[in-house]
Amino acid sequence: MEIKKSKEKYDVIIVGSGAAGGITTKILTDAGLKVALIEAGPYFDPADPEQQTQFKPTWASPRRGSSVTRRFGDFHMSYGDWKVDGEPYSSVEDTDFMWWRSRMLGGRTNHWGRIASRLGPKDFKCKDFYDLDENWPITYEDIKPYYDKLDKLIGVFGTKENLPNDPDGFFLPPPKPRLHELYYIKGAKKSGINVIPSRLSVLTKRINNQRGICMFCGQCERSCSVYACFSSSSSLVIPSLKGGLVDLYTDSMVRKVNTDKNGIATGVSFINKKNGKEYSIKSKVVVLGASSCSSARILLNSKSNEHPNGLGNSSGLIGKYLQDTVGTSKQIFVPELMNRKTYNEDGVGGAHVYTPWWLHDKKLDFPIGYHIETSYRNLGMPQFGIGGYIPNDFNKFFGLRVGGYGEQIRKDVKKYWGSTIALESRGGAIPDINNYCEIDGNKKDKYGIPVLKFNYKWADTEYNQAKHAQDIYEELAHNMNGIMIGDKPGKDQNYGISTPGSIIHEVGTTRMGNNPNTSVVNKYERLHDVDNVYVVDAGPFVFKGDKNPTWTIMALAWRTSDHIISELKKQNL
Amino acid sequence: MANIRPHNFRTKKTEFIMKRRDSIKTIILSSIGASLTLEGCISPLNENVSEKIWEYRYGRTPYEKDRDKKFLNAQFFNNSELRTIERIANIIIPPNEFGNINDAGVVEMIEFIAKDWSTPAHNNYGENVLRKGLIVLNKLFENKFNNKLTDCSDDQIKSIFDIISYNDGIEEDFKEAASFFATYRYMVVTGWFTSEVGMRDLGYKGNIPNVWDGVPEDVLKDHDVSYDEEWIAKCVDQSKRNETAVWDEDGNLLT
Numbered sequence: 001m002e003i004k005k006s007k008e009k010y011d012v013i014i015v016g017s018g019a020a021g022g023i024t025t026k027i028l029t030d031a032g033l034k035v036a037l038i039e040a041g042p043y044f045d046p047a048d049p050e051q052q053t054q055f056k057p058t059w060a061s062p063r064r065g066s067s068v069t070r071r072f073g074d075f076h077m078s079y080g081d082w083k084v085d086g087e088p089y090s091s092v093e094d095t096d097f098m099w100w101r102s103r104m105l106g107g108r109t110n111h112w113g114r115i116a117s118r119l120g121p122k123d124f125k126c127k128d129f130y131d132l133d134e135n136w137p138i139t140y141e142d143i144k145p146y147y148d149k150l151d152k153l154i155g156v157f158g159t160k161e162n163l164p165n166d167p168d169g170f171f172l173p174p175p176k177p178r179l180h181e182l183y184y185i186k187g188a189k190k191s192g193i194n195v196i197p198s199r200l201s202v203l204t205k206r207i208n209n210q211r212g213i214c215m216f217c218g219q220c221e222r223s224c225s226v227y228a229c230f231s232s233s234s235s236l237v238i239p240s241l242k243g244g245l246v247d248l249y250t251d252s253m254v255r256k257v258n259t260d261k262n263g264i265a266t267g268v269s270f271i272n273k274k275n276g277k278e279y280s281i282k283s284k285v286v287v288l289g290a291s292s293c294s295s296a297r298i299l300l301n302s303k304s305n306e307h308p309n310g311l312g313n314s315s316g317l318i319g320k321y322l323q324d325t326v327g328t329s330k331q332i333f334v335p336e337l338m339n340r341k342t343y344n345e346d347g348v349g350g351a352h353v354y355t356p357w358w359l360h361d362k363k364l365d366f367p368i369g370y371h372i373e374t375s376y377r378n379l380g381m382p383q384f385g386i387g388g389y390i391p392n393d394f395n396k397f398f399g400l401r402v403g404g405y406g407e408q409i410r411k412d413v414k415k416y417w418g419s420t421i422a423l424e425s426r427g428g429a430i431p432d433i434n435n436y437c438e439i440d441g442n443k444k445d446k447y448g449i450p451v452l453k454f455n456y457k458w459a460d461t462e463y464n465q466a467k468h469a470q471d472i473y474e475e476l477a478h479n480m481n482g483i484m485i486g487d488k489p490g491k492d493q494n495y496g497i498s499t500p501g502s503i504i505h506e507v508g509t510t511r512m513g514n515n516p517n518t519s520v521v522n523k524y525e526r527l528h529d530v531d532n533v534y535v536v537d538a539g540p541f542v543f544k545g546d547k548n549p550t551w552t553i554m555a556l557a558w559r560t561s562d563h564i565i566s567e568l569k570k571q572n573l
Numbered sequence: 574m575a576n577i578r579p580h581n582f583r584t585k586k587t588e589f590i591m592k593r594r595d596s597i598k599t600i601i602l603s604s605i606g607a608s609l610t611l612e613g614c615i616s617p618l619n620e621n622v623s624e625k626i627w628e629y630r631y632g633r634t635p636y637e638k639d640r641d642k643k644f645l646n647a648q649f650f651n652n653s654e655l656r657t658i659e660r661i662a663n664i665i666i667p668p669n670e671f672g673n674i675n676d677a678g679v680v681e682m683i684e685f686i687a688k689d690w691s692t693p694a695h696n697n698y699g700e701n702v703l704r705k706g707l708i709v710l711n712k713l714f715e716n717k718f719n720n721k722l723t724d725c726s727d728d729q730i731k732s733i734f735d736i737i738s739y740n741d742g743i744e745e746d747f748k749e750a751a752s753f754f755a756t757y758r759y760m761v762v763t764g765w766f767t768s769e770v771g772m773r774d775l776g777y778k779g780n781i782p783n784v785w786d787g788v789p790e791d792v793l794k795d796h797d798v799s800y801d802e803e804w805i806a807k808c809v810d811q812s813k814r815n816e817t818a819v820w821d822e823d824g825n826l827l828t
C-alpha cells in the first residue's frame with residue numbers, strides 16, 4: 001500500500017489492526033469519524049487466492065507443511081511468530097518469555113483459536129474473590145451490553161448453561177461432538193467433571209449477508225476464505241475500508257506517539273518498512289491497539305520533556321503486571337480409539353466441547369482455576385510427521401516389537417491414527433508487579449526502535465495449578481481406559497507448565513484503575529496522564545482469570561470507542 | 574463480492590493434482606536421467622526443468638515464494654543418492670493399489686527438505702543427517718554384500734533392515750545405522766501419508782466443504798457411545814443454518 005503523506009488531521013489514529021484495532025475502526029467510522037489505521041505488516045485478505053492456505057492439501061507444500069518459515073506449519077495464517085526477522089527481544093537472566101507477533105492486517109485474529117469466552121463477575125472482582133491486589137474498576141454489568149452486542153455483530157456458538165463465572169451470551173447453535181469428544185465427555189462424567197459445548201467465534205448459522213457459513217474444514221487457524229470464522233481483517237477492517245473514512249497504512253512500524261509542549265498527543269511517527277523512511281501523521285486522538293507489549297513499548301519509547309518516563313508513565317507502571325495464561329498439557333493414548341473407521345470429522349477449527357472451571361467452592365492450594373481444552377484434529381488432514389518419529393511406538397503398551405518397515409509400518413500407522421487425545425489446561429495467572437516488560441537500553445530493532453526486555457516467573461501457586469491439572473489428566477486417562485503418553489511431569493519438570501508467553505495471551509501491561517498512582521489508564525482505557533491517548537488492546541486488563549482474552553479486548557474497545565465518540569461530540573477532545 | 578464468491582474446490586483440486594503429477598515426473602526423470610553427477614553441493618538445474626517444477630501454489634508470501642523457488646531450482650542429492658533413496662523408500666512403504674513412492678512424491682520431498690533444512694539453524698540437516706545417513710547405510714551393504722545398496726537384491730536389503738529397523742536388541746555396531754534408518758523411515762512415512770495417494774490409503778476423507786452433522790450411527794454403535802438427547806437438542810439444526818439468526822432479549826435463538 002502506498003504511503004500517503006497527508007497534511008490533513010485525522011480524528012483518530014488507530015495503531016494495530018487486530019481484534020482491538022478492528023472493532024475500534026468499525027465503531028469510529030460507523031459514527032462518521034475520519035480514521036488512520038496503522039498496521040506493521042502487509043495487507044491480508046483470507047479470500048485472496050494468492051494468500052489463501054485454506055483447503056490446500058498437505059502435498060501442495062514441497063516440505064509437506066513442516067514448520068520452517070511458519071512456526072505452526074506452512075498453512076498456519078500468521079506472518080511472524082515468537083520470532084520476527086529483525087525484531088529481537090530479550091529476557092532478564094533466569095527468566096524466559098516468548099513474545100508472539102503477527103505482522104499482517106488482522107494480526108493474530110487470523111489464526112487464533114476463536115475461543116470467545118467472557119470474563120465472569122468474579123474475574124472483575126478478583127480482589128474480593130481471589131485475594132488479588134486490585135479489583136477491576138468496572139464490573140461484569142458494565143461490560144455485559146458490549147459482550148452482547150459483539151455476540152450479535154460477530155457471532156459465537158455456544159449454549160446457555162447458567163454457570164456462576166462463565167456468563168451466557170447470544171449464541172449460535174454449536175456443532176455436535178466428535179467421536180473422541182464423546183469419549184472425553186464420558187470419561188469426565190465419571191469424575192463429576194462438567195463438559196459443555198465450546199464457545200467459538202465460528203458461524204454455524206448465518207448472521208448477515210456479508211459473511212459465509214462454516215464449511216467444517218477444521219482450518220480456522222488458516223483464516224476463512226468465506227469469512228465464516230471471525231478475523232479482524234475479514235470481518236471488521238475490510239468492510240470498514242469500503243466506507244471511505246479509513247486511510248490504511250500497512251507495513252508501517254510505529255516508533256512513538258508525538259506530543260506538544262503541553263504534553264498533549266498530536267499524532268504518531270512511524271517507519272515505512274518498504275522504504276525505511278519515517279513519517280508522521282496528526283490526529284485529535286491516538287488509540288493504541290498494537291497488543292499489550294507492543295503498546296507498552298510504544299508508550300515507553302514516547303519520551304519527551306513533558307513525559308520523561310515515557311508517555312502515560314507517571315506511575316512507573318507501564319509494562320508491569322504482565323500476565324500470560326498458565327498452561328500444561330498431556331497426550332493420552334486411548335486404545336478403544338484404535339483401528340478407527342474413517343469418515344470426515346474435520347468439524348470446526350477447534351474442539352466442539354470443553355470443560356469450564358468446575359471447582360469454584362473447593363479449597364485448593366491455588367487461588368485461580370483453569371478450563372480444559374481438548375485436541376480436535378484427531379482424524380484431521382495428515383501433516384508432516386504423521387505417525388511420529390517411531391510410527392508404532394504404542395506397540396510397547398501391548399508388548400509388541402517397536403520399529404520395522406514395510407506393510408507392518410503401514411498397518412501400524414493406520415491402526416494408531418486418531419487414537420490419542422490431547423488435554424490442555426488454560427488457567428488464570430496472578431497479576432504481579434514483578435512480571436514485566438521494559439525497554440532494553442542496549443538493543444534496537446532493524447528500524448532503529450529500542451526493543452523490549454522481559455522478566456517473568458510463575459508463582460508457586462501457579463505451579464500448584466499445573467500440578468492439579470496433571471493429576472486430573474491422569475484421572476481422565478484412567479476413566480477413558482487410556483494411558484498418559486510419556487511420564488507424568490512431576491515437580492522436577494515443573495508439572496509441564498508452559499513457558500510464559502507461549503500460550504499467546506499476554507495481558508496487563510497498561511493496567512486499568514481509578515487511581516493514577518496505581519494504574520495507567522482509567523475505566524475508559526484513557527491514559528490518566530494524557531486525555532487524548534487510549535489503549536484498547538489487552539494492556540488495560542487487571543486480570544483475565546482462565547478466560548481467553550479476545551472477546552474482552554473487543555468488548556472493552558467497543559465501550560471505549562463509544563466513549564471517544566461521546567467525548568468528541570462534547571468537544572472534550 | 575469477494576467474500577461470498579462461489580467455490581468449486583473439486584474441479585480446482587483435480588487440475589492442481591494433474592499439474593503436480595507432471596512436476597513429480599519431471600523431477601524424478603530429470604534427476605535420475607541427467608548425466609551429470611553433482612557431489613556435495615547445491616547446484617542449479619537447467620532452466621526448462623525449473624520452470625516446470627514451479628507448480629506449488631499454497632499462499633506464500635514473497636519471501637517464502639523466493640525461498641521455495643531457490644530450493645526447487647537446485648539439486649542437492651546426486652543421481653546415485655536419489656536412486657538409493659527411492660529404493661529404500663520403496664521397501665519402507667511398498668507399492669499397493671493406491672500407488673507407489675513416486676506417485677507420492679516421496680523422493681522429491683526428501684530432496685526438497687535436504688535443501689530446506691540445510692540452514693545452520695537446522696544444523697545442516699541435509700548434509701549431516703540425510704546425506705550422511707546414505708553413506709552409513711551404504712557402508713553396511715558394502716561390508717556385508719560387497720555391493721552398493723542399489724545393486725543389492727530386495728532380500729539382501731531386507732535382511733539388513735530386519736536388523737536395524739527395530740528398537741530392541743540392536744548391537745553397538747548397528748546403532749548408528751539404525752538411527753539413520755529411523756530418520757529415513759520417518760521421512761518416507763511422512764512423505765507417503767501426506768501425499769494424495771497416501772491419504773487415500775489412510776482413509777482421510779476431509780479437506781472439502783461439507784456440513785458436519787455428527788458421528789455416523791454405525792461408528793457410535795461400534796464404540797458403544799451415544800449422543801445425549803438434551804445435548805443434541807441444543808446443537809445446530811443444519812436444515813436451518815441458512816436462516817439468519819434472531820434472538821429474543823434473553824439470548825434464546827428464535828430461528
